[in-house]
Amino acid sequence: MTAAAGAALFEDDAALAAALPGYRPRAGQAEMATAVARAMDAGGRLVVEAGTGTGKTLAYLLPALASRRKVIVSTATRYLQTQLAEKDVPLAQTVLGRSVHTAVLKGRSNYLCLHRLDLAETSGDLYLAPRLRKVREWAGRTRTGDIGEFGDPSDGDALWPRITSTTDNCLGTDCPLYDQCWVLHARREAQAADLVIANHYLLFADMTVREAGFGEVLPGADAIVLDEAHKLPDIAGRFFGQAVSSRQLRDLVRDGRAEIEALGGDMPDLADSFNTLGECEGGFTEALGQGALTEGWREIASPERVAARDALLEAIHTLESTLEPATERSEGLKSIARRAEDLRTRLATVVAEDGERVSWIERRGSSWIWHSTPLDVATPFARAVESTPSAWIFTSATLSVKDELGYFCSRLGLADVETRILPSPFDYEQNALLYSPQRMPAPSAPNFDDAAVEEIVALINAAEGGAFVLCTSYRAVRRYGEALVNAGFDPLVQGQAPRASLLADFRADSNAILVATSSFWEGVDVRGHGLRLVIIDKLPFASPADPVLAARFEAMKAEGQNPFMDYQLPQAVIMLKQGVGRLIRDAEDRGVLAICDPRLFTARYGSVIRASLPPMAITRNRSAACAFVDELAPSTIETSRS
Known part of the structure; x- marks a missing residue:
């Protein structure tokens, strides 16, 4: 065939x-x-x-x-x-x-590394020890080594980096357990x-x-x-850029110290170099400060931070030089030397800006990632x-x-x-209604959230649940979640439980309410009566304060382009269409899509957005929207049946 x-x-x-x-x-x-x-x-x-x-x-x-x-x-x-x-x-x-x-192939961080499991078990970490024993038991049963069988590798658990490899710390053919490597096994399966x-x-x-x-x-x-x-x-x-993280540097220092100790601890100069790198990484982290931050390096490069950066660059350069004569002592030190060289090269890359790339830092708590991202x-x-x-x-x-x-x-x-x-084969004109409230304040107005809450509560009351409230910020998720609790509802709110658990709970209750942000705008398939109302707070425009976007917009302006019309608007349309796509997932599905952002009709570009959406009937009247979704409410359906 x-x-x-x-x-x-x-x-x-x-x-x-x-x-x-x-x-x-x-x-x-x-x-x-x-x-x-x-x-x-x-x-x-x-x-x-x-x-x-x-x-x-x-x-x-x-x-x-x-x-x-x-x-x-x-x-x-x-x-x-x-x-x-x-x-x-x-x-x-x-x-x-x-x-x-058929073979399923994932990135190496999804597969158990038996060598790193050995290292973790001998590290003396009492906190991880009970879970490491469970991993060892599972390792004897698994046929794939995919840690998704054991837990969720995306949940930020500190266990996963300890028992998986990266391109930085993989020993390759020098690994004593190379023939038992699950990454190698998965790639061989893919080849066949x-x-x-x-x-x-x-x-x-x-x-x-x-x-x-x-x-x-x-x-x-x-x-x-x-x-x-x-x-x-x-x-x-x-992926076409470069990045260096505090975790990579800390892992390098930890693994280097462990290797020196395993070799008898008789390399004081090398130990001092690792200690200095650890201190300089800590100094740079301290100079960045605490809390969330996403900024271009040029905007935050104070004298104190520049000095801390220079000390970090010098420390990793010194470590690389000190490691070179010591690599004959073990394969582990050879691997660490390669990692140090790679991190030194990448660090030198991310600190530089050449007009084609933007250098920016993402900080969360006491951890950071320094990126160099191409504009094109x-x-x-x-x-x-x-x-x-x-x-x-x-x-x-x-x-x-x-x-x-x-x-x-x-x-x-x-x-x-x-x-x-x-086009979709679904009959949106008959089965869906787009509601845009008539008198909403501007999204930047201080009373926007109060007005949005009023719309959300009225619509959910009419629908008796079965609703997604999709937000463009985590702040809005918290605000609307609290407002729904105060209105007598019991919403599922992103952050309260893992994504999979929230979706399972939503599907199990036809009157559930989920309040969430970007990760629920796409890739979520809830068919049938259980989802009959989707409310979107604002049009999902990317923030021009994002350092990569800000640099990209500068470059576009220099070329005579319009960053908003040529980039922000099309990107927002595609994201909005993803959110809209949660409502009608089957030929029999019916529901109301409410977009609280008044710019859908008041802005000159609103017609572009509306023309990009499925061909739904439109109302600006709350009573009409509530009446439509009220017909789908469980109590109304039950009454009509009886």
């Missing part, structure tokens, strides 16, 4: 109907599958916006698996990787009537597989090491499918695409602005691409 034959399954859909109870043919899905098959056969490039309900996952999976080519599918999160592997790929195999060798399910972070890590000439992480492929592609431009900035990611991304002789397929439900894909393509430097915009 060829890719085209896989696409033809949407025309002769008996196999789909047999595998999917309630399957309904969708013209957009068939059109997308045909375009995907054509791109794969020709080694071409395709950008597809597939509206919610199009069925884009099967539209690319069936041609991909039927092609019998090596295919990489990259998506935005580990959760979506799991969903592809455990739900979507088995379904596609059932439709095709054959199995495909026909379908590799990766994520965008891993994809960009692979691009950057290829660019630097250091081999590769992902295997070569005939086709690369990038789902949730709207996330790519922002992720690209991180289109050039390196386009170069990576050009250097990879594969078919490239980019898809998401939200890529266009006012029915055009130019903004997305320009941000990634994509030229000579086929494009498709496939």
Whole structure:
């Protein structure tokens, strides 16, 4: 079977109907599958916006698996990787009537490092000891080494960095447990597989090491499918830049001291160098101060901070020189010397600004990350695409602005691409109502929150719950969460529990209320009556105070561009469309979308935003919105049934 034959399954859909109870043919899905098959056969490039309900996952999976080519599918999160592997790929195999060798590949920080587990167990850390024993027990059972089986690697637990490796501290072939390495095992599985399910972070890590000439992480492929592609431009900035963190420096000092002690402690000069680096890192951290901070280096470079930075640079340079003659003592010191050299090089890079990069610091509590981010990611991304002789397929439900894909393509430097915009098959005009309150104050006005709370409480009362309140700031999450408690509700509020737990609790209660920010605007699928009201407080414009955006806007102005119209507005439209997409997830779903920001109608650009949203009926009248959602409330439905 060829890719085209896989696409033809949407025309002769008996196999789909047999595998999917309630399957309904969708013209957009068939059109997308045909375009995907054509791109794969020709080694071409395709950008597809597939509206919610199009069925884009099967539209690319069936041609991909039927092609019998090596295919990489990259998506935005580990959760979506799991969903592809455990739900979507088995379904596609059932439709095709054959199995495909599939491998899920994640970044190395997702896999247990047995060598670092050994080190952690011998460190004498009494706090971690009981959990390390449980990890050791699990290590004897796991077949993948994926720590997601044991816990959530994204929850910031101090355990994970102690038992996983990074490119900084991995010993490579010098590791005494190299043959038992789970990262190596996962990569070998990926090399042998026909379908590799990766994520965008891993994809960009692979691009950057290829660019630097250091081999590769992902295997070569005939086709690369990038789902949730709207996330790519922002992720690209991180990976085509450089960063050094306080944690990396502290880990280097800790591991260096431990290695010296293991070798008998007879290297006082080297020990002094590690101690000096630790003191200088502490001095720089102290100079930065406490609390949250995200600023460009130029804006915060006081004489005290400059002196602390210079001392840090000198300390790591001295350590590198002192390490050089000591590396013959052990493989561990050789690895630490490589890490010191890499960190010294990166630190020298992040402190510099050359007009093409911005140097900025992100501080949280007593930890910090110093970044150097390129202002242009289109050039390196386009170069990576050009250097990879594969078919490239980019898809998401939200890529266009006012029915055009130019903004997305320009941000990634994509030229000579086929494009498709496939609308959602759902009947938004009948099933959804857009409510924009008539008399809301400006978002910057001091009484905006009070007015928003009044709207939120009225709508939720009418709906009897079943609501997402999506906010553009954590401050708003706290404010609206407290207001709902004071109004007699019991909302689920982001920060009270892990994301997965909040979603599970929401799905379990058809009258639940969730108040959350950016991480819940996308990738959340709640179908049916349980979600009938989505309230968005403000249009999600990125803050121009962000140091990277501020520098990018300066560069755009110098080139005669309009940063707001050419960057901020399109980005806000795509983010807003993600939030809007939470409401209607199935053909039978109905609900109200409320956007409290008056600029949707009062600003001159409001028409651009409205034209980019699904074609819903619109009201400015609260009573009409409450009446619509009241019909969906459980008590109303129960009354009508009786």
